[in-house]
Each structure stands twice: as structure tokens, then as C-alpha cells.
């Protein structure tokens with residue numbers, strides 16, 4: 628049985644620890660008060676994690692759900708090259724949810740928050756009539772006018788991606804078949820404990836490397852289509868160059884990789900590793916609209932955006 632709301636909030640406050648960084652006033656007053664570095668703009672992102680849509684209690688350990696909930700927000704900040712500073716978390720929990728689950732959730736959430744020095748600065752708790760709902764808001768900052776946007780890709784730019792693609796979808800596919808898969812196994816980490824690429828995004832911004840960027844949350848094909856549409860360009864992806872973490876289809880359309888997809892002018896020297904994460908050139912931006920995948924012989928096929936759409940609209 629979960630603690631009463633007040634007890635739960637006290638518990639969360641202890642977990643949040645002493646306020647730090649940008650957070651001047653954290654949990655315990657009517658509002659949090661944040662102070663961001665002067666000359667910086669505020670980045671704000673919010674994401675739902677819903678039981679049955681983004682996770683299943685029989686597949687995902689509670690600490691993985693907490694980790695993934697925060698990853699969704701941190702990855703959006705990373706995609707714009709920002710520095711995350713505070714998180715806000717609203718939870719709706721079924722009355723019969725074991726306390727153990729709540730503790731596990733906060734342990735996973737808290738571990739990732741400490742790793743990225745993100746302070747849990749507020750939130751809300753309510754009883755859910757059915758299913759767990761976690762809504763996270765992450766606040767970050769970037770130097771004014773410098774956040775990396777989706778619209779800056781130009782014909783001739785190269786397309787790059789961090790890490791591997793399709794690894795999360797590959798684990799999900801295994802879960803569908805075997806159900807029992809140890810979350811703690813290294814091979815399962817990209818799905819259960821994905822690492823938001825905050826360090827990479829910061830380097831891209833600081834060194835003005837990227838012309839456009841997005842995080843791969845819905846699948847390469849869908850997220851690349853966002854860059855193409857907003858930049859008014861097209862793209863060719865080299866199938867043989869994709870850093871596969873699963874099958875080609877999983878790499879193209881599987882969701883929840885939380886890698887960064889970015890474009891850069893061809894003359895920019897992009898290191899093979901940034902902040903310890905491998906970077907792979909996977910294609911190029913074209914003047915002609917539409918997306919194509921090229922095989923090793925240069926043959927091109929249409930690439931349709933059919934990444935994971937949950938039953939959600941991301942806006």
C-alpha cells in the first residue's frame with residue numbers, strides 16, 4: 628500500500644536531496660525557483676510515461692521505469708545541445724501499488740538524476756483509477772539563440788548518429804517472445820537503461836558542429852523525417868553504414884534508442900567519438916524532398932517514416 632500523499636512527498640523530498648545548481652527553491656514551497664546562468668535561455672520539455680503504452684509492469688522493473696521516464700526528458704534537452712538542471716515529476720499511482728514499486732521507481736529515477744546533476748525540484752502525486760502514469764518535465768538551458776534546432780539541415784550536409792540504432796527494439800522483440808529477460812543483462816541495457824546523450828549534445832553546441840539535431844525516440848525514419856520536413860530538404864541513408872544494434876528494420880523504424888541524429892556541413896570535421904560515444908556518418912542531405920535508403924551498390928529505395936508512433940502524438 629503506498630504511503631499517504633504527504634508521507635510520499637516527504638520521501639521524495641529526502642530523495643531529491645539538498646537543492647543544488649540552478650535550483651534556488653526546491654520541493655516544499657508553492658513553486659520552485661530556478662536561476663539559470665545569465666545570457667542563457669530556458670529549455671522545457673515534458674513527456675508522459677504510461678503503463679501499457681511506454682512500459683509494462685511485468686516486463687519492466689520499477690527502477691527501469693524511473694530511469695526511462697527521466698531519460699525521455701534528458702534526451703530532448705540533449706537533442707538541442709542544452710544542459711539539464713531541474714526535473715519535475717507528476718505521478719498518478721493506483722491505490723494498490725506496492726510501496727516496493729514506488730521505491731524502485733525513485734531509485735532508478737534518482738540514480739540517473741544524480742549522474743546528470745539534475746535536481747528533482749517539484750511535482751505532484753495523485754491516486755490513479757487505473758495504471759501508473761508518470762509525467763516528467765525537464766528544465767535545461769542553452770546560451771541565448773544557440774540551441775540546436777531541427778530546421779537547419781542544408782543539401783550536401785552529412786547525416787550522423789550516435790551509438791547504435793535498433794538495440795532497444797531488438798530487446799523489446801525478445802521480450803515479446805520470451806517475456807523473461809533479465810533487465811540487468813548488458814545486452815538488455817539499451818532498452819531498460821538507455822543513456823541520454825547529454826554530453827554529445829553539449830559538444831555539438833559548444834563547437835557549432837551541427838546544422839540540425841533531434842533525438843531518436845520514435846525511430847530513425849520518423850525522426851529523420853522531422854528534420855527533413857522542418858529543413859525543407861530530403862535525405863539518403865546508406866544502409867550499409869548504419870550502426871546496427873538489431874536488424875536493419877529495427878534500426879530504421881524501432882523506437883526508444885535515445886541516440887542523437889544530427890546533420891553537419893560536409894566540411895566540418897566530426898570526430899569518430901564525442902564524449903566517449905561513437906559517431907557514425909549514415910547518409911547525406913539532398914535538395915530533393917523525400918527520404919531514400921541506398922544499398923552497397925548505390926541502388927535507392929524509398930524510405931517511409933514508419934517509426935514507433937505508440938498511439939500518441941508528440942508535439
Ligand SMILES: [Mg+2]
Pocket residue numbers: 702703706841842844
Ligand atoms: Mg525529442
